[in-house]
Amino acid sequence: MGNRVPIDLLIRGGQVVTAAHSSYPVRGRQMQELHIVDQGWVACQGETIVAVGSKETLQGKLDITDQTQIIDATGQVVTPGLVDPHTHLIFGGSREDEFYLRAQGADYMAIMEAGGGIASSVRATRKESLAELVQSGRQRLGWMLNMGVTTVECKSGYGLDLETELKQLEAVRILQQEQPVELVSTFLGAHAWPDEYKDDQEGYVDFLIHTVLPRVKEEDLAEYVDVFTEKGVFSVEQSRRIFQKAKELGFKLRIHADEMNTLGGAELAAEMGMSSADHLLMVSDQGIQALGESDVIPILLPATAFSLRKPYAPARKMLDAGLPVALATDFNPGSCPTANLSLVMSIACLYMAMTPEEVFHAVTINAAHSLGRSDRIGSIEVGKQADLAIFAVDHYKKIPYFFGVNLVTTVVKQGKIVRSDGKR
Ligand code: IZC
Ligand code: ZN
Numbered sequence: 371m372g373n374r375v376p377i378d379l380l381i382r383g384g385q386v387v388t389a390a391h392s393s394y395p396v397r398g399r400q401m402q403e404l405h406i407v408d409q410g411w412v413a414c415q416g417e418t419i420v421a422v423g424s425k426e427t428l429q430g431k432l433d434i435t436d437q438t439q440i441i442d443a444t445g446q447v448v449t450p451g452l453v454d455p456h457t458h459l460i461f462g463g464s465r466e467d468e469f470y471l472r473a474q475g476a477d478y479m480a481i482m483e484a485g486g487g488i489a490s491s492v493r494a495t496r497k498e499s500l501a502e503l504v505q506s507g508r509q510r511l512g513w514m515l516n517m518g519v520t521t522v523e524c525k526s527g528y529g530l531d532l533e534t535e536l537k538q539l540e541a542v543r544i545l546q547q548e549q550p551v552e553l554v555s556t557f558l559g560a561h562a563w564p565d566e567y568k569d570d571q572e573g574y575v576d577f578l579i580h581t582v583l584p585r586v587k588e589e590d591l592a593e594y595v596d597v598f599t600e601k602g603v604f605s606v607e608q609s610r611r612i613f614q615k616a617k618e619l620g621f622k623l624r625i626h627a628d629e630m631n632t633l634g635g636a637e638l639a640a641e642m643g644m645s646s647a648d649h650l651l652m653v654s655d656q657g658i659q660a661l662g663e664s665d666v667i668p669i670l671l672p673a674t675a676f677s678l679r680k681p682y683a684p685a686r687k688m689l690d691a692g693l694p695v696a697l698a699t700d701f702n703p704g705s706c707p708t709a710n711l712s713l714v715m716s717i718a719c720l721y722m723a724m725t726p727e728e729v730f731h732a733v734t735i736n737a738a739h740s741l742g743r744s745d746r747i748g749s750i751e752v753g754k755q756a757d758l759a760i761f762a763v764d765h766y767k768k769i770p771y772f773f774g775v776n777l778v779t780t781v782v783k784q785g786k787i788v789r790s791d792g793k794r
Contacts, residue, residue: 374431374432374433375413375415375420375421375432375433376415376433376435377413377414377420377421377432377433377434377435377438378415378416378437378438378439378785379413379414379438379439379440379441379756379782379785379787380411380412380413380414380432380434380438380439380440380441381411381412381414381440381441381443381448381758381760381782382409382410382411382412382440382441382442382443382444383409383410383411383442383443383444383445383446384409384443384444384445384446384447384448384760385406385407385408385409385446385447385448385764385765385766386406386407386408386410386411386412386422386447386448387404387405387406387447387449387450387730387734387750388405388406388407388422388450388749388750388751389404389405389449389450389730389731389734389735389748389749389750390405390422390735390749390750390751391405391731391735391749393744393745395665395667395735395736395739395744396694396731396735396736397692397693397694398689398692400731401689401694401695401725401727401728401731402725402727402728403727404726404727404730404731404766406766407422407423407424409424409425409444410422410424410425410448411423411425411428411432412448412750412756412758413428413432414756414782414785415785416785417755417756417784417785417786418753418754418755418756418785419750419751419752419753419754419755419756420752421752422750422751422752439787441760441787443760443780445764446760446761446762446763446764446779447760447761447763447764447765447766447768447769448750448758448759448760448761449518449730449734449750449758449759449760449761449766449769450734450735450747450748450749450750450757450758450759451518451519451520451757451758451759451781451782451783452517452518452520452521452711452712452733452734452737453519453520453521453522453733453734453737453738453741453743453747453748454514454519454521454522454523454698454699454701454711454733454737455523455554455646455669455696455698455737455740455741456523456525456624456646456648456669456671456698456699456700457522457523457524457525457698457699457700457701457702457709458524458527458528458558458700458701458702458703459507459510459511459522459524459525459542459553459701460495460503460506460507460524460526460528460538460541460542461491461494461495461503461528461702461703462491462494462495462496462497462498462502462503462506462528463490463491463493463494463495463498464494464703465486465487465490465491465703465704465707466707468481468486468487468490468704469677469707472677472678472679478630478678478704478705479601479602479630482562482602483602487562487704488527488528488561488562488704489562491528491703491704492528492530492534492562492564495528495529495534495538496529496531496534500537500540500541503537503538503541504541504544504545507524507541507542507545508545508548510701510709511545511549511551512549513709513710514551514701514709514711515549515550515551515781515783515788515789516776516778516789517709517710517711517712517776517778518711518712518759518760518761518778518781519551519711519759520550520551520552520747520757520759520781520783521551521552521553521554521737521738521741521743521747521757522551522552522554523553523554523555523556523594523698523741524542524553524555524556525556525557525558525561525596526538526539526542526555526556526557526558526559526561526592527558527559527560527561527562527596527598528561529559530559530562530563530564530574531566532582532585535559535582535586536585536586536589536591539555539557539586539589539591539592540591542555542591543555543591550784550786550788551783552747552757552783554593554594554741554743555591555592555593555594556592556594556595556596556624557582557583557586557591557592557594557595557596557616557621558595558596558597558598559578559582559583559586560575560578560596560597560598560604560608560609560612561598561603562598562603563603571608572608575604575608575611575612578612578615579611579612579615583595583612583615583616583619583621584619587619587620587621592621593621593622593742594621594622594623594624594645595612595613595616595621595622595623595624596623596624596625596626597609597612597613597625597626599625599626599627599633599635599638600626600629600630600631600633601630601631601633605633606633606634606638609625609635609638610642613625613638613642613644614642617642622644622645622742623639623642623643623644623645624644624645624646624647624648624669624740625638625639625644625646625648626648626649627639627647627648627649627650627653627657628647628649628650628651628652628654628657629649629650629651629674630651630652630680631652632652632653632654632657633652634654634657635647635650635653635657636650636653636654636657636658636660636661636666636668637656637657637660639660639661639664640660640661640664640666641660643664643665643666644666645667645740645741645742646666646667646668646669646696646740647661647666647668647669648668648669648670648671648698648700649669649670649671649674649683649700650668650670650684650688651675651680651681651682651683653668653683653684653688655687658684658687658688658691658693659691661688661693662691662692662693667694667695667696667736667739667740668688668693668694668695668696669695669696669697669698669737669740670683670688670696670697670698670718670722670732671683671697671698671699671700671706671714672685672697672714672717672718672721673699673700673706673708673710673713673714673717674700674705674706675721676717676721677707677708678705678706682721682722683722685718685722685723685724686722686723686724689724689728694736694739695724695728695732695736696732696733696736696737696739696740697711697714697715697718697729697732697733697737698711698714698737699711699714710774710776711733712769712770712773712774712776712777713773713774714733715729715730715732715733715769715770716770716771716773716774717773718732718770719770720773726766726767726769726770729770730766734748734749735748735749736748755784755785756782756783756784756785757782757783757784758780758781758782759778759780759781760778760779760780760781760782761777761778761779762777762779763777779791
């Protein structure tokens with residue numbers, strides 16, 4: 371570093387989890403190699419990280435002025451802002467009745483087949499105004515930001531008609547303009563069969579292909595298209611038709627794959643070069659192999675298995691096969707009403723035998739890869755956007771360990787302190 375760099379924000383003294391790697395998703399043995407700088411410094415200028423390292427290597431090289439904001443992170447952990455790459459953020463109403471029914475033994479798919487489940491959220495979402503959806507979305511993003519999450523993927527899928535699907539995506543667009551969490555918008559019109567098309571499934575697929583997808587593209591309301599590929603919902607063939615059209619229109623693809631049944635969603639993701647294949651509770655060995663031969667990021671959602679009381683995805687098999695696993699909350703009003711990504715990290719350790727090092731890669735750099743944003747977010751490296759979370763413990767291994775506790779004291783988004791409540 372020849373010239374001294376003027377610094378706007380300096381975070382010093384913490385255990386810095388950089389999660390830095392090459393520009394490829396992290397897999398295999400690399401998942402165990404979590405890069406750390408103890409008592410590290412992170413220096414930011416504007417919205418960019420300009421220096422990361424130990425006090426010894428950086429002292430004297432940085433232009434620290436009266437204007438420089440300094441955060442003393444001594445005894446705390448500094449991580450990249452967490453990335454939640456699978457949520458259903460925008461929905462009307464809530465489904466606590468189903469939660470207690472499931473707790474008494476009712477099955478998620480049986481509730482859906484009886485006209486509850488997603489259909490119940492669709493009725494509630496159709497009724498709510500855009501302003502109401504924005505308001506509840508704002509509250510939920512506040513929960514996430516408080517827990518150190520700085521980027522969130524959000525799906526539509528509670529409209530299943532043109533007007534309400536657009537309304538949900540519009541809510542995401544408005545929220546992006548008014549609050550700091552970066553949002554990644556996904557169209558999930560293929561989430562369930564709307565009542566209007568109960569007896570005409572192909573008609574609904576045609577409607578999505580010919581009417582809704584082109585309109586979403588025209589209005590630039592989504593970056594990704596997702597399908598709930600599941601028995602009783604969208605078959606692999608129906609999904610393939612929707613994805614083909616989406617690809618033609620220039621959307622990138624993600625999929626709800628092999629969640630309740632082994633249907634071949636993972637294989638479809640590999641075949642079509644999707645960005646991610648999500649859930650995978652019931653993925654087959656061939657599915658894992660197909661993913662291994664592709665660039666698809668498998669996103670695991672263990673809080674859903676926890677909430678549905680289902681067997682967990684075979685994470686160890688996937689990790690040991692060298693897949694670049696990511697983790698997400700799946701925050702939604704039905705199968706997984708938690709917005710707590712730290713809790714997901716704990717469940718991943720406890721019930722999927724993931725190591726803390728694997729888990730940190732999974733909620734930072736690999737999640738960023740799945741959203742096509744790894745050049746900008748997901749690790750603490752010079753040149754990247756200054757998205758950071760600071761936790762009130764002195765070692766990263768204590769973060770999944772204190773499960774369910776929000777340890778976050780400070781959140782930085784694009785170089786600005788957006789949450790700060792000092793030391794907890
Ligand atoms: O509302 O139940 N699995 N989609 C697919 C969901 C769960 C969300 C919901
Ligand atoms: Zn989902």
